[in-house]
Amino acid sequence: MRPIENDRLLRALRREPVDRTPVWMMRQAGRYLPEYRASRAKAGDFMSLCRNPELCCEVTLQPIARYDLDAAILFSDILTVPDAMGLGLRFVEHEGPVFDRPVRDAQAIEALPVPDPETELRYVMDAVRTIRAALGTRLPLIGFAGSPWTLATYMVEGGGGSDFTQIKQMAYAAPETLEHLLAKLTAAVSLYLEAQVRAGADALMLFDTWGGVLAPADYRRFSLEPMARIVAHLKRVAAQVPVILFTKNGGAHLEVMAETGCDALGLDWTTDLAAARARVGDRVALQGNLDPAWLLAPPARIEAAVARVLASYGSGPGHVFNLGHGILQQTPPEHAAVMVEAVRALSPAYHRRS
Template sequence: MNETLRQSRFLKACRLEPTDVTPVWLMRQAGRYMSEYRELRAKVSFLELCKNPELATEVTVTAAERLGVDAAILFADILLILEPMGLDLEFAKGEGPVIHNPVRTAADVDRIRWMEDPSPLDYVYRAVTSIRSALPSGIPLIGFAGAPFTLACYAIEGGGSRHYEKAKTFMYRDPGAWDALMERLVAATTLYLNAQVAAGAQVLQIFDSWVGNLSPFDYRRFVLPHMRRLFEGLDPATPVIHFGTDTGSLLELQRDAGGDIIGLDWRVELDQSWNRLGPKVGVQGNLDPTLLFAPIPEIQRQTRRILDQAAGRPGHIFNLGHGILPTTPVDHVIALVEEVHSYQPTPTN
């Protein structure tokens, strides 16, 4: 890693070191709200875009440079890893992801392939290498994967869900089959993320988008041991952001599972949450994505409110509490980034 990259404000924040201004990047910063992305998607399907390293590079780098953010994130999807494991994945128009052969029984778990070689996802690593080459030398690249719990829910539900009744019923009814599925997902995700680092990613983010549907008791039993194994298997020199939504009741357990930075959604107060987590981890977040539809002065005010809560403490990375929504005005996103970069905390005596 070059020294310019190592000393970037984003990587310094990941190491809990002071920065000149708070670093900012945004989940789904390359997406449908940008005209450049929509023009590409008019020509190719979502999966084709994910599997074309040249196009993935174009949308990733264009978004990072247009917004002026402090990090780029690989353009991909958390469910890509399920295909080489034997699941039939489709992104159906208007429906989102659909898995045509979902896991519903212990016998179904037995047909899920162990990923012993990361090469079936080679197109992702080629995209990482290409993006790294195309980015300015001081802008880090974030690789990512879905967390095993969230992947398991997709695999069992067969797609999106509101209540996750199929997944949770499977978990409660057959804990042994659940653990066997999670073991396969942990092994595959570990290989996948380490391969992204080898290809050129400087930071990793693990998305546990659905884990907030569990009680602390169930997280402790069904998720925590698996997440610990995942974090223990990752390259120790690479910072990891551990993100979930609706996880206000799980923050300490997420910290105990692993990660250098804990992602916060907008349902919690940043300062109170960081105090709960303690001094050994940083935090990422946590503006409500729908606030980007508000007038720019209100976006600026709410952004300053969150930055005031962080109070310049080393280890804060500004982000939304989840991804940018598809109809968000681009100029509002740019105004947010500019506000973060112009903010200076009031000195404390």
């Protein structure tokens, strides 16, 4: 591991003592920041921004310049991997991502390539390298990918915001077909995250946005098992790099998630931190879990909400403060600052040794 001056996040993910709870925000570089909107305007459109390593670096560092955060996270998108598989990704205003060539049968899945991170996804690796050079040794850099199940939902449905009928039909009528797709995505994501580590990522996060729509047995089969295989791969090739698993609406699955060998679990706001800590014990760190909508409230209420999250986790190591999902684009930037400063002011009391 390279020496990092502020390694608070990395120590917390390893459940080591820290002086205060580290804090970063999911989607911390995004549309709520006027400087981000200016960078996106320079790029022309969202995917052009994602494919420009210098602008990705610029955007990644914008919240670091504004707030006293404990980590930077790569600016990219979870759909870069299926895009590199040739599905014709585009983003439609007010609709979100759309794939021109969704995959809905065994023949289409068989034809999918497993992209080489340093060729088809070179622009992401170049972005990681550019950000790492700009950060120097100041802060850790978090790399990320979408979980195989989540990527598959977009690829089969043809976009986002669906009721998941297409992929659930595949799961229930032809599970072996879906598992073939998930196996390809597991290989692709494993290579993608390994390459991010080589390029300069210090921690990794798997975003399982849609795992929570599955029944428990289906979650274990179609969502958790592919993630567990990715974690196992990463621990073989980069054992020193902490891995965070995040399943939105995944509070029912914490025990089995902790058995994957990951270092931390991300929680959304529907799961109580104290209850989660009691359930997983000292097996993993916990990240979360303020409802992003709290940042639309007045500052005093934001501070009180931060205090409740910190109190819910309680004393001792192993907590990374974060939102329970991505920051909302309507968030006033100064309200995000209130949250960060509240964590800095209130959390040391939970880390004092008696």
